[in-house]
Amino acid sequence: MRTNQPQTIYLSEYKVPEYLVDHVDLCFELFEDGARVRSTLTVRRNPESTDTGAPLHLHGDSLTLESVALDGRVLNAGEFEDAEDALVVPSVPAQFELQVVTWIEPQNNTRLEGLYKSSGMFCTQCEAEGFRCITFYPDRPDVMARFRTRIEADKSAYPVLLSNGNPVEQGDLEQGRHFVTWEDPFPKPAYLFALVAGDLVEKKDAFTTCSGRQIDLRMYVEPRNASKCDFAMDALKRSMRWDEEVYGREYDLDIFMIVAVDDFNMGAMENKGLNIFNSSCVLASQETATDAAFQRIEAIVAHEYFHNWSGNRVTCRDWFQLSLKEGFTVFRDSQFSADMGSPTVNRIDNASLLRTAQFAEDAGPMAHPVRPASYMEISNFYTLTIYEKGAEVVRMIHNLLGEEMFRKGSDLYFERHDGQAVTTDDFVRAMEDASGRDLGQFRLWYEQAGTPVLTVTDEFDEAAGVYRLTVRQSLPDTPGQTNKKPQHIPFAVGLLGSDGQPLPLQLSGEQRDGPRERVLELTEAEHCFEFQGLPERPVPSLLRDFSAPVRVHYPWTREQLLFLMSHDPDGFNRWDAGQRLAVDVIQSLVGQSPSAEVEPRLVDAYRSLLQDGELDQALMAKMLQLPSEAYLIELSERADVAAIHQARERVLRHLAENLRNELLDCYQRNLGSGDYELTPEAIASRSLRNTALGWLLHIGDTEALALAEAQFESADNMTDRLGALRALVNSDFAEVRAGALETFYKRFSEDPQVVELWFSVQASSDRAGQLPQIRSLMEHPAFDWKNPNKVRSVVGVFAGQNLAAYHNPDGTGYEFLAEQVCRLDDSNPQIAARLVAPLTRWRKFAAGYSSQMKTALERIRDKAGLSNDVYEVVHKSLAD
Numbered sequence: 001m002r003t004n005q006p007q008t009i010y011l012s013e014y015k016v017p018e019y020l021v022d023h024v025d026l027c028f029e030l031f032e033d034g035a036r037v038r039s040t041l042t043v044r045r046n047p048e049s050t051d052t053g054a055p056l057h058l059h060g061d062s063l064t065l066e067s068v069a070l071d072g073r074v075l076n077a078g079e080f081e082d083a084e085d086a087l088v089v090p091s092v093p094a095q096f097e098l099q100v101v102t103w104i105e106p107q108n109n110t111r112l113e114g115l116y117k118s119s120g121m122f123c124t125q126c127e128a129e130g131f132r133c134i135t136f137y138p139d140r141p142d143v144m145a146r147f148r149t150r151i152e153a154d155k156s157a158y159p160v161l162l163s164n165g166n167p168v169e170q171g172d173l174e175q176g177r178h179f180v181t182w183e184d185p186f187p188k189p190a191y192l193f194a195l196v197a198g199d200l201v202e203k204k205d206a207f208t209t210c211s212g213r214q215i216d217l218r219m220y221v222e223p224r225n226a227s228k229c230d231f232a233m234d235a236l237k238r239s240m241r242w243d244e245e246v247y248g249r250e251y252d253l254d255i256f257m258i259v260a261v262d263d264f265n266m267g268a269m270e271n272k273g274l275n276i277f278n279s280s281c282v283l284a285s286q287e288t289a290t291d292a293a294f295q296r297i298e299a300i301v302a303h304e305y306f307h308n309w310s311g312n313r314v315t316c317r318d319w320f321q322l323s324l325k326e327g328f329t330v331f332r333d334s335q336f337s338a339d340m341g342s343p344t345v346n347r348i349d350n351a352s353l354l355r356t357a358q359f360a361e362d363a364g365p366m367a368h369p370v371r372p373a374s375y376m377e378i379s380n381f382y383t384l385t386i387y388e389k390g391a392e393v394v395r396m397i398h399n400l401l402g403e404e405m406f407r408k409g410s411d412l413y414f415e416r417h418d419g420q421a422v423t424t425d426d427f428v429r430a431m432e433d434a435s436g437r438d439l440g441q442f443r444l445w446y447e448q449a450g451t452p453v454l455t456v457t458d459e460f461d462e463a464a465g466v467y468r469l470t471v472r473q474s475l476p477d478t479p480g481q482t483n484k485k486p487q488h489i490p491f492a493v494g495l496l497g498s499d500g501q502p503l504p505l506q507l508s509g510e511q512r513d514g515p516r517e518r519v520l521e522l523t524e525a526e527h528c529f530e531f532q533g534l535p536e537r538p539v540p541s542l543l544r545d546f547s548a549p550v551r552v553h554y555p556w557t558r559e560q561l562l563f564l565m566s567h568d569p570d571g572f573n574r575w576d577a578g579q580r581l582a583v584d585v586i587q588s589l590v591g592q593s594p595s596a597e598v599e600p601r602l603v604d605a606y607r608s609l610l611q612d613g614e615l616d617q618a619l620m621a622k623m624l625q626l627p628s629e630a631y632l633i634e635l636s637e638r639a640d641v642a643a644i645h646q647a648r649e650r651v652l653r654h655l656a657e658n659l660r661n662e663l664l665d666c667y668q669r670n671l672g673s674g675d676y677e678l679t680p681e682a683i684a685s686r687s688l689r690n691t692a693l694g695w696l697l698h699i700g701d702t703e704a705l706a707l708a709e710a711q712f713e714s715a716d717n718m719t720d721r722l723g724a725l726r727a728l729v730n731s732d733f734a735e736v737r738a739g740a741l742e743t744f745y746k747r748f749s750e751d752p753q754v755v756e757l758w759f760s761v762q763a764s765s766d767r768a769g770q771l772p773q774i775r776s777l778m779e780h781p782a783f784d785w786k787n788p789n790k791v792r793s794v795v796g797v798f799a800g801q802n803l804a805a806y807h808n809p810d811g812t813g814y815e816f817l818a819e820q821v822c823r824l825d826d827s828n829p830q831i832a833a834r835l836v837a838p839l840t841r842w843r844k845f846a847a848g849y850s851s852q853m854k855t856a857l858e859r860i861r862d863k864a865g866l867s868n869d870v871y872e873v874v875h876k877s878l879a880d
């Protein structure tokens with residue numbers, strides 16, 4: 001067991017750096033058995049630091065120090081301290097040059113932090129604290145320096161040598177080696193440093209900025225991926241144009257590069273001028289990528305590009321401010337995606353992710369504010385709360401200020417803080433200063449964890465024509481936070497008359513007709529809004545377009561939900577009404593006998609949906625999806641997973657059996673002809689036909705079986721091929737399933753991204769993904785422990801999506817997960833810590849489950865030499 005417990009870092013202990021680095025000169029000598037890194041830092045005492053005699057403290061991790069020199073004089077052993085995680089020089093002048101030489105072993109780096117090798121190429125990942133695995137450095141984001149980077153390597157094995165900024169020099173060296181030198185004119189924190197060396201093909205394109213500057217665009221990929229770059233390149237150009245048009249942000253360097261690597265801990269990284277992507281988040285072709293993958297790629301390419309301003313030009317003062325760049329950038333990329341596709345569907349996708357996964361995080365043991373007050377391991381804080389809730393917080397500011405003022409605020413923010421490392425508070429202040437609005441109370445969104453609950457009640461005074469809406473807000477306790485204050489919540493509402501028409505919202509005391517929708521601003525624990533002049537009791541449409549990341553409780557009747565499902569002018573709320581109805585029906589069947597009646601009006605509602613010729617098809621496709629098991633679990637008090645699974649299955653089968661003909665019609669109607677397109681309409685059409693196919697195969701329909709087999713054979717795109725495969729895999733046609741899986745694998749065995757899809761289709765299926773089958777997938781030659789995508793597509797998908805199998809009441813799913821976490825902890829602690837998530841909310845589950853989940857957590861806790869990453873998650877989960 002570990003002896004020293006990892007340290008907690010507190011925001012309240014923030015101190016400005018004692019030393020600043022103006023310039024960094026790096027030289028990398030890359031070899032097969034390691035790399036030598038020579039670093040020359042131009043350092044000066046920070047005039048803002050009060051600690052004038054402080055020693056120079058540089059972070060380091062897993063480094064072999066070869067030498068240290070100060071102003072050209074090599075220091076001897078007594079003049080510095082080479083600790084395990086730091087290099088300390090006790091006495092330094094006010095201004096000096098420090099030269100440090102280190103030796104590192106990228107070929108043995110399995111953590112994928114710092115410099116490592118992936119499929120034969122060298123690459124880096126420095127966020128958040130990976131640069132210290134490359135050389136000794138003040139590795140904190142408020143130290144910003146200009147970097148010059150020389151890379152030397154064997155010319156035939158590594159013809160392409162890349163780093164941030166512009167290439168300024170290159171040439172040949174002895175023994176078949178060569179070098180390239182890069183210079184980045186923009187000061188940046190070390191987490192934005194990047195280096196790539198490999199045998200890569202180059203895809204070229206160009207972009208002319210709004211001011212007429214010509215930017216070289218480059219993608220670097222392994223030769224076999226040369227045909228999978230076009231979509232990302234186009235998405236990049238769309239992003240560049242959009243950021244100019246919507247935010248007035250022009251690109252600043254002369255070159256912008258994207259590199260794809262197979263082994264990567266996260267999705268992608270915004271290194272200045274040299275974005276590095278997980279292959280699965282950038283490479284795509286019609287034959288190999290699903291619609292969902294195309295959309296994800298477009299969003300991530302945009303996200304990383306947008307970071308050039310929101311993150312790089314203006315960066316974070318410290319890691320507590322992570323949402324400053326991530327929340328804002330996610331907001332920006334979701335605005336972009338909404339503009340490129342269907343805004344309603346985009347909003348639905350954001351809100352489902354938030355309600356299913358972020359609300360769960362916010363109600364669990366790892367709950368933390370958008371701006372956390374403390375952490376042990378910063379890698380654990382790249383969370384849905386920082387990213388997605390952070391984006392919702394920015395969206396609320398956008399909605400409170402309005403488009404124009406928000407743009408003024410963002411302009412001011414970029415202008416005021418260009419080249420600085422700042423805080424979320426600076427961001428909010430810029431918004432306040434530009435708009436004149438007071439966001440004092442609003443700031444609580446950054447400080448208080450937990451999901452606000454709005455409890456809404458209403459009454460109608462028929463004689464007076466007055467409708468009263470009472471809204472109470474409360475914020476649940478979270479670890480370390482109790483008795484919280486009311487927050488400033490924009491609450492968008494509409495009222496509908498019995499004819500389905502929107503009614504005016506005229507508040508008492510106001511003259512004349514009111515608007516058809518209002519954003520009520522909640523600031524107190526309780527508000528009562530009185531609307532007058534109403535001819536009849538209205539049906540309220542609450543939290544339109546998901547105007548705030550909150551839970552809404554209102555005693556809707558099924559009748560009202562059915563009404564909103566077909567009449568609400570707000571597309572989001574139409575979808576939401578359908579979800580609430582389905583949730584209500586499924587919940588009422590949990591634990592009931594299999595002969596209990598399924599609400600007949602649900603079948604009718606789905607029938608009308610399937611036959612609605614006017615409804616936006618993209619919205620229809622979303623409305624047809626039943627609430628996920630994960631969401632149903634999130635909504636329950638103490639989840640009985642098997643009972644929830646059965647109730648949901650029951651409803652799904654009941655709908656499919658009763659709507660067989662409508663589903664077949666829907667399939668035929670959406671067969672699509674002609675060329676493959678990525679328009680919202682074409683995507684909706686594929687989604688509808690594959691949903692219909694899935695439902696029909698779920699009930700063993702033989703006509704649908706024939707359709708699925710034909711589609712599987714003849715599809716000209718991955719969405720349809722995988723849709724058919726998924727339907728077959730989730731059916732009871734065991735032989736066809738096995739045959740299709742084999743055919744699919746043979747066809748795509750050379751393509752890692754498709755093999756990952758193949759793994760995840762099986763791992764997520766309660767038919768093909770029971771534990772013994774999961775174990776055999778892990779024995780498959782294509783499975784690779786060192787590759788995070790493979791681990792995620794089997795282990796992560798099993799525990800995160802195949803809930804009935806993972807939560808097997810015998811506890812074997814939990815034991816299995818604990819075993820995998822322990823196994824990964826030594827080689828890749830970041831991934832191991834993420835894999836613990838499906839165990840952390842053990843208190844949420846019914847008794848039989850929770851005690852076994854706890855046991856699995858304790859098993860991980862007791863592993864010898866546990867990493868800080870896993871330590872933090874496990875200990876916080878077990879704390880009372």
Ligand code: TRP
Nearest residue numbers: 127128265266267268269270382
């Ligand atoms: N900043 C990256 C983003 O765009 C996140 C990221 C990429 C990351 N790789 C990482 C975070 C590794 C931690 C560790 O969101």
Ligand code: ZN
Nearest residue numbers: 303307326329
């Ligand atoms: Zn980001």
